[in-house]
Amino acid sequence: MKRISNYIAVLVMTALFLVGCAQSPAPIPDQVLAQTSAQMSDQTSAQTGESQSTAGVQANETELVGSTGPKQFKVSDIPAYSGEAYAAVNGNVPYFETSDFTTESFETYSDLDSLGRCGTAYANVGTDLMPTEKRGSIGKVKPSGWQTIKYDFVDGKYLYNRCHLIGFQLTAENANEKNLITGTRYMNVDGMLPFENMVADYVKETKNHVLYRVTPVFQGNNLIADGVLMEAESVEDAGDGILFCVFVYNVQPGVTIDYVTGSSQRSESAPQETAVPEAGSTAGKKAESSAESKNESKSSTETTYIFNTNTHKFHYPSCSSVSQMNESNKQSFTGSRDEAIAQGYEPCGRCKP
Template identity: 60%
Template sequence: MNNRKRNREKNIYKYLITLVITIVIGIVGYYCPELINTQKTNEIVNNDVKNVNTSELKDIPQYTDFPYVYINNNVPNFLESEYITKPFEKYSELDSLGRCGVAYVNICKEIMPAEGEKRGDISSIKPSGWRQKKYNGEFLYNRCHLIGYQLSAENANEKNLITGTRYFNVTGMLDFENKVADYIKNQAEDEDRHVLYRVTPYFEGNNLVATGVEMEAYSVEDNGKGVSFNVFVYNVQPGITINYKTGDSSRN
């Protein structure tokens, strides 16, 4: 009888512990969902980001559900001779179809916008394939900087603006631009950090809209410890079909 009583008490105790834990998790999940979702988010990133050991457009997989893929194991293709600390900006001339080419910059505070500097108007630029359209009250396309304004202070530079979707610009490119900007902004007073940064738009055949861009970055002074990546970002908009040859679009 005593054994039964003890077992029953243990079962009740275990039940109460489980109930308390469940309630606590529920409260935390309601008020602080980010604490519960952190591991899940990391798992999604680790599982879904593919790696491509080439920068050949034909070898890059079709877009599935993730905005970018790693190229060359996420290692940029800069030569050691390029690891310099002299600021520079290089923008390719437009080709015969009016398309942008490679944009290559050595990012540092010297070329970034000054504190409080206001961004200029870029509405005068019509990049190749600019066939603007609204879906659900929002414009499909942005005038997308190859080298983001926060990194270069470039405004209406036609050699630096391509036709890109909101998803491509904000969900795809912006996070990588922020990594570089934050690294430079957080330098100590006695530091002068530099990041080699190259963005290459990929156009298939005579298409006027880029399929996507390759983004490469490498922090020079610390040999890539601060910033180092090589990704291909897809120029897509979920739910929308884009005619990359012309820039026309329609709902899926």
């Protein structure tokens, strides 16, 4: 009898062991574990509001590594530059997840990486984030790859601007080093500004929110970004008011840029230099000396200008254009002419400041 009981006990234990094995989960691949860990990290960061330490997208990687960036975005999605300031990506539809949408305003900026490069800047733009004070100077910020370079054929002369990833008019972030990259005048004015103005006008008119994300794309250890991915979608009307996903190229027509260091040179396609009197002539020497003296004085002297935050031009306060300016677009600025230009503004063609 005892032998039978032992036998039954063995059978029961064996059966329980087999059932337990059948219900045990299969081993999880390392890749899936890594993805899950990254997602958990993303959720934690989103809840705590901590900024990230990833410098946008590395162009030699397949997708963004930063927690605030578009996980589905791949560098291969970017169309080759064809002469336009920007191109639609992903059918002009942002890479936002359903869980990203909220009617609460927020803004987050990535920590600079070991090379001093910016990462993704992310915000849900509402009227409560927009500036209520005058814009100050950003001249002390030196983004990665920053160089002061002039070309006579570049609008405003300066090749590079300190480009806000999220425009000042949207979140009032000005001299924030986590929100400023070295960008060409062309990228800043022809590429990014039209989209920033579009979002700002929409938010002011509707009082709605716009989910807005800008991700710089760097290649390898380059200090200058190839460009930025700009995404935006209006929240309350599910994208009926604002919806875009574009890559803005960090290029300047007529200039060849070394993206590793930020140095540059005039390309063969650049316009010819502006003609000036021969340096050897008396008239030439006088004109040259007078022009240099005048330009140096205007460039370095601290002056009060009026910024038009819509057209991104700056004027003397006495300029007739100032009286015609919408009050909501008018902003006073005191500083040098160079500082005004470095902040992304160009001189008025009428009063010629």
